[in-house]
Amino acid sequence: MKIAVLGTGMVGRALAGRLAGLGHDVVVGTRDVEQTLARTEPGSMGTPPYADWQQANPAMRLVPFHEAGAHGELVLNATAGAQAMAALEATGASNLTGKVLLDLAIPLDFSQGMPPQLTVANTDSLGEQIQRAFPDTRVVKALNTVFVEVMIDPSRVPCAHTIFVAGDDTGAKEVVKGLLGEFGWPAEWIIDLGTIRAARATEMYMQLYFNLVNVLDTFDFNIAVHRA
């Protein structure tokens, strides 16, 4: 499938690499290609410069957001939450019309220290904001509840565990479930939480997630939902 990954950080890179490895036709979208490639300092989380990763993945194409949008039949929003809306506007509503947008961004606010707060919570969510701003795009919130290495390889966590999808468009959720399957998520580990309103639930879970990161001292964890 033709896939566009928006965002050049740790999450975007890992997803793009994994998707290319699965045989998809992947491009990575960024605001300014030259600027992204020219950066030599590590990112805020100590992520090496994108150029290093590009060198290790020479076949990967880095393109401006709007070109990525035009390329992707499926578009992944892997930008930092605070930049998500600007990145999607640069991608262009017309490039996103009718397409499945897998939104895995988290609206984190690190200004008050760790664990981060959210820039939007309780009465709204980033997923809902995106769906409202792009009403002709089929937004699905998923994968935002686990670390990127777990997203693309759920076997890193022992036992069965759970991943959530939320979105208004059933067909779009099926596309995303298919992608999750390719990453290694068995269908029975996937819980469909309902409409995009439930993006609020998985984004607000981030508060517990970051507490658990701190307590468990690892990102290789996840929750499993068990029922009677």
Add this chain to the structure above:
Amino acid sequence: MKIAVLGTGMVGRALAGRLAGLGHDVVVGTRDVEQTLARTEPGSMGTPPYADWQQANPAMRLVPFHEAGAHGELVLNATAGAQAMAALEATGASNLTGKVLLDLAIPLDFSQGMPPQLTVANTDSLGEQIQRAFPDTRVVKALNTVFVEVMIDPSRVPCAHTIFVAGDDTGAKEVVKGLLGEFGWPAEWIIDLGTIRAARATEMYMQLYFNLVNVLDTFDFNIAVHRA
């Protein structure tokens, strides 16, 4: 142990009954004893009148909040979140000084329909508000992530699953962990999330919880944290 359960709803009753069954010296606290016993209509969730339950549990003592506070060495806040602060003020700071207060209330706001929103989230939590309002009380947030029947009998959910504690006072958390053990929670299922700040994490998880209630169509569920 002398235990006070604040709150006469479904949660307070189940906890009080279970604790009495375990041999504890339990009282239930309410704002106005006569009014609570006089009520004949079911509660908002269809809960039968307290008087019915009192009749079925004749040994249980229903007392005003301040009397409950004076009785309890351990105090459980099982009030509805919106009433929690008023109930604790009626219980009295002097009655709560130095004591362990297990806060399992959730600041739910049903005014916008289901799933409920929270009256406080992201930048604060009910647990933190209570600890700030009663600085000489040893507040522990726990048990608020599961339905009351699961709180008092974790075997209702198959497989190992997880319960969280959060609070500033290590000794108080040990008291609560002991109580969880009596309810049937093995020590290895309990995760200490750290200070009372983490009440925010478990309260904000409620958004996912209520989505799961809806999707799973049962309250008999919980999450298990699995790590590599």
